[in-house]
Amino acid sequence: MTMELENSTHLDASAAPRIFALVVAIDKYKSKDYTNLTGCKNDGERFIHFLKGVLGVPSSQIVFLADEQATQKEILDQFDRFLINNADINRDDAIVFFFAGHGSRINTPTGWATESNKIEILCTHDIWTAGDEGREVWGIFDYTIDEYLRRLAFEKGDNIVVMFDCCHSGGLARGEETTNLRVRSIPPPPYPPPADLERKVLSSIPKPSARAAHTVIQEAGSIHGVVVGTEFSVGSSTQTLVLKAKEVGAFETMLEKGDITNAEATVSHWHHPTLKVHSSIRHSSSHVAVVPADEPAEVAVRQHDLGKWELERFDLLIREYADRVVHVDAEAERMKDILEAIANFNSYLYRAGGAAASFAGKVKIRLNRIEDIGGEYGPHGDDLLNVPVSSRSGVDVKEAIITDLAPRYGFTLENHSDIDLFPYVFYFDPSDYGIQAWYTPPSSTMLAPLKRREAVDQPSSFALGYGAFGTDPIEFYLPHGRKTDSGFLKVFLTTSHVDYDQRRPAPISEISSSRGGPKYSLKGTWTCETFVLTCENP
Template sequence: MATNVFALVIGIDKYKSGNIWNLESCVDDAKNIKRWLTHDLDVPRDHICLLFDSAATKANIEDRFMNHLVNNPAIEPGDAILIYFAGHGSTVRAPPGWFSGRHTKVEVLCPYDHDTKDEKGRVAGISDRSLHSMLRDLCTTKGDNVTLILDTCFSLPLSDVGERSHVRYTPTIKASPDDLLSGLWKSAVAHGKEPLATRGFTGASLDTHVVLAACASGWVATESKGGGNLTHALLTLKDTAAMHKLAYSDMPSELHGLMDDHQQPVCTGRNVERILFDGVPFSEDAHYVSARSSDPEKLRIDAGAIHGVMEGTEFTVHHHNRRGSLNPPLATYSAVEVHPTWSLARSKSHSSTVSREGWARVTHWNNRIPFRVHVCKSLFSFLRRCRLCMSIASAPANASQKGAISMVRVKKAAQADISVKLRRRELVVERHDGLVASNCRRIIHLPSMQSRTDFKIVEEAAHFHLHLHRKNPQRPLLGLVSMELYRLDSVTWARTSGNLLVNGRAQIVDDDKASIYSVVLNNYSDHDLWPYLAYMDASGYGITMVYHPDSAQSSVPLRKHSTMVIGSGTVDSEALSFTLVEGANTGTGFLKLFVSTSFTPMTFIEQGPSSPSVPPAYNTSRKQAATKQDEFWDSVVACINVIRKPG
């Protein structure tokens, strides 16, 4: 399943030719598009290629198009690809025989060196015929989930001459039809006639891509200091509408209401009925869980004691659970009744109405014992230290008033769960908690250069601590559920070791042979159980579910008086691997097994990249099972130490 977004983002204000007037907001537009991708849609920075001003030559654009997109092995068919251009458009006289009829102008995008000479001749821009061929090549290798956004135009306004400097069009003075031919993309047809219906960047309704343009051929696209008209409207729309519900065909009407009256955006392509980017960046966020009305005053929320919920845990309720799409909170609820896998919550507002259904997300865990933090004195980053101290309560009574998890600042390291010291480019964390300190490196160095990252690391440490130590105080399955760990042959998947877990600990040698492992779960109880296995990486504070059962499977995975193998080689049971990062000689993590007598989505507790949660339609099918009086949960934890093989 395609899950990634890649982008080539181009913004050009300053042009090489003295005959082309410079623009003022194209680079800012491109930077704002990049910010939308990284901040809202969680696109990794290395998935985005940026070309500004002098870097955006015709040769460089074509080179990055090939290397970053067409030949990029990281892009899988179906991944979303965005090509964004903000700059001048222009026209060049058509070579003989290019068009049927009397049409004599070819639309071109103007790179930085448009209408200037290079070693191959004069640059005549990137024509519509060239770009369509480029996109056909891209579609052949990476699929048709390609979006082309053009904040430019290809003509001047008929009046308002004084406003022409704000129009993203420039005349081409020197480039000839021969220059257009010599600069044609290698797979484009040089002399074939093209009908009027396919002329221009927006004239063709192709199946290779969808184009969203600032205007149709013959109209103008303008800019101001606030940005291009199209880009400004698009970035306004993403802050005012749920983008995961909008199809490409909806975009022109939605954007037109946010643009000046003179400009009408257009969207063409055979796939215009698709959701924007085919929905790839708007994946489900596992940190939201289903919520529905229980009675006139309460919501039933599919998160309970197994997830760390307790009375007083606070949730915000939202319309949907999609990433990167506007999703403001509808109301805040507080848990008043907590069960093993679900809870009942009451609205904190005075309104008598409740949402009938939606998605809930924890905003405050309300952990009874605050996570204790000692902030060391340091000669470096005095202001950063002050900001970090101010963000953590100094009195236990105020610990629940700041952040998503209760934390309190203490004066001495001996009183703390962690001590932190700020350095110029990192946060040094010393762990004092007995379970972590006795099994893992006491001191770790995590990159951080700003106050927001400092606090995020401390909050992640508190969240890690909460779930590592969390257990059912009644221990209903004590001694009745256990884990075993075995090394496997990477070819045959046969066991090559005995049980590596001894008294809850295993020591593994990283021998650079890509060793794989399986976990065997033993259920000696009289209850059928749903298992969930998390790996908690103590070299940082990541929490990842390495095994999560499918909600749709008909049978309970871990039957009473039976065993189950995680890492058996089947599709839903991949093997585990434990490897050290380059340069490290040791590493430690914890395998934490949660079990429950009824299914519940456990990706809720992940920290870092997470998997989609269970859709709300599922929950009704197990409502009766979830309300049985004998429903319960328990957990088992094991420590995994990894060392590098000597020599």
Template structure:
């Protein structure tokens, strides 16, 4: 879990407390959970994760604890049943956990951290603690029954849970299955009374959880959906998802991630080929870990490390980093671990930063970051500049195309600490790489015609599948030489039409690059983009985006408060083969709130041997219409 937080979700190490083995004592666990409530750097509704993997137990309900059950559930810290100055060290009951969560969420005076709290328990609350004979060797239960001579006193941790409202106290004591709770979402390894298992000292539930998380985008999946996927993988225990907000996206969509993209590697003779190329964003020098199976786990040791050499449109030649590697199985699977130098963010920072400036600290840390960045002395040859001003950090745009439309900097600033700056630079790296990348030779765009129109409801037409009047284009084409100039009223709907002169169908993805906040949203993705996915842009046909049969939602534009001008870009990726570009999408790092004739393909000469292309359209958004009237003479 620690590795997932750091590498996949890019959580800074200083924001993670990891208590393991002898450090996971009762007092340490309670102290660190309680510290979350008092941590001034955690703002209201920031995502908080509490993860426990270890033993659980059950005990007789203490006198006076009105739970409606004969037993309560409890976590078993490392030093349980030891002795300290207060006497025997007991497990941590569910009521204590409830009190701590209430303190984090609401605080004593209602100034808590909010309800964006995720609690994950990979343990069970009853069982023998011995190896289960129904399971293979090294398969253990994660729980045990308390000694009958040991009881939980009714006053245990009363200082923690005594401030709970009556209804809250009743809702947190049912064995960690906290039905109706509003302070958090609980993910538990199994039902009460079931056995949570581990294999090779790793929890099976944690393994399934991490495997699933690495296949998805966290900001597009709900807790309920996540647990349904995990449950399908686990036949011997029933994971549980409890809480009022189980239909909320993971971490309330404030910790975005990209799914783990796996590529197939094939072998012909002594040559190895990756089934992805420049169309997928692969560049020379990219590094890959090679595995025998598509469903590998993070702790698995790769068979080899390979580097991208010759990069084609849809395939890439690979070579081994080290000599003496035995033949790999066919097929095998590649996970990209490092990008090529071409992906790097070109960054400028002023050289005159004062001693103690955050920019000096930032420069020192850039050698060890997990995203590619290159410092340049010529500011005009960079993508982004970083300046410190009155305790804040500002981000200025240097891309000449974006600046040509009048946008000079990102709308938001950040605090003057490197932990706030790194997420911006990481997102900027992703943003500018995909914004600027195009094939070396443009073979498609001259025969593709892109129109942008205002959309209006057609009240006289047949209702669509949602029982609403469909959209129709209205007025003239707004795309003039690759520029669309609109009044951003947050009301008017727009759609895109792509027409093709080619006699072969084409695959299309459409994205909107927001140059004010570095977000990339998908305007259109093909209904099916697997190996046999049908191309949505027919031969000699058209694809409608945001209206008609093409799919996708209409889009509109708005200006932020105190903003008179904004600039974004609609970028289409078009290819002769299906390509999965779902990983291009990213949320803003600032956490903002807010039948066609196909022609005679058999006899026609091939278009181009497997190619791809891009088309970019600027969208300039103003508060008032642009005055195009001729000057008075």
């Protein structure tokens, strides 16, 4: 292809575009295991010609590494110095990373978690040769590219273009394989558990047949907090009725029968345990109940002055691992909302189930530092969750004590069961009753991210905070002035996708079967595990 520069619009040098580019092009490889290429260096040069000649990017805003210059160390050093830590780059400036050369796909190192036990690598000039410290160079892992791009986006914004001109087959001629090496994409931010416990459900349900038996199914189950007796208010422009849950499954619920054509449903009463409160505030709902002082309660609310409140927490985990007493500035009406939020928080934190699930106890969860050592970005050091179970709070939990707050961390879930699973990971912050979704599977049509084990001694793995699943590394910190701080990690494992966002519509359906036919069976199961994450100054 010939570049037509004559008719291009040239920019005034005094108004140079805010574009910065790191261009890597490799024709020559040091290892005899890799055939040299033709055209990569030329592609890199022509791309730079485009940046300079067409877009007017000055040479000072471009770094070009070709052949012998394009070692693993130099590429990563330039990524760090020229892009991530370049004071001349302002936030939201355009940043380009261009790579032309061999790409490859290899088995993962032991203990690493990927979808297929494979990782993809960019083949640097010195791949499979001894590096400066005598250590074999493995190229640049997709894990590492993912992490460097995340750091770059954090420092400079996400106006980033990445261009890979390579294939997976590092030992074959360039271009013989059409699949391109790609950086793992970042999924849309997952929806957190709801701030309230109301659920709107839009439905379009066929008119019942006079000759068939009908079962009404709601797509919400025990994992959402539904119990036998939970009431669904079903209404339309011409009718309103209340249907109760008569049989509750893991992810769906069988309701009482009723003619609910073209109806809309709202949970009107969850019928699960209510947050019991000692308080002078007159407040009662399906989630909160003020009880006499001589009865047990999870929270006591005391007013010290106008708009000044004290909360004393008695629930098992918070009284053991968090501040028992906190102070809140709020109007009385706002305190009612806070009590509703506490009810929601406790409902999810203490939700239990699935002890009889065949995979219960067969998923091991590890917490490790995530480090880049010689271009290998992954888990290192001790597993901070390799500790005995503690029952001191009255709830069986493992507590990770994190004293080194400088590194970033990641979790690895190992599936030793014979069932494909969907993991859901939430962090509960008792300081403000916030719930953060650290991972929820982004699509209802996706395959289970945590695959069944490959063999008895070969568990499959899922990475959170590193690797191929597009999640950010986890950074722990202590609030200002504190020497210790704890929060709770809750991991739900399910046999099918679950929609935790109760703000979105979810269907009610009506199942018809002939009289005497098989009864509709509620499907699926789930289990969960709770951990304490404690940060401490050593």
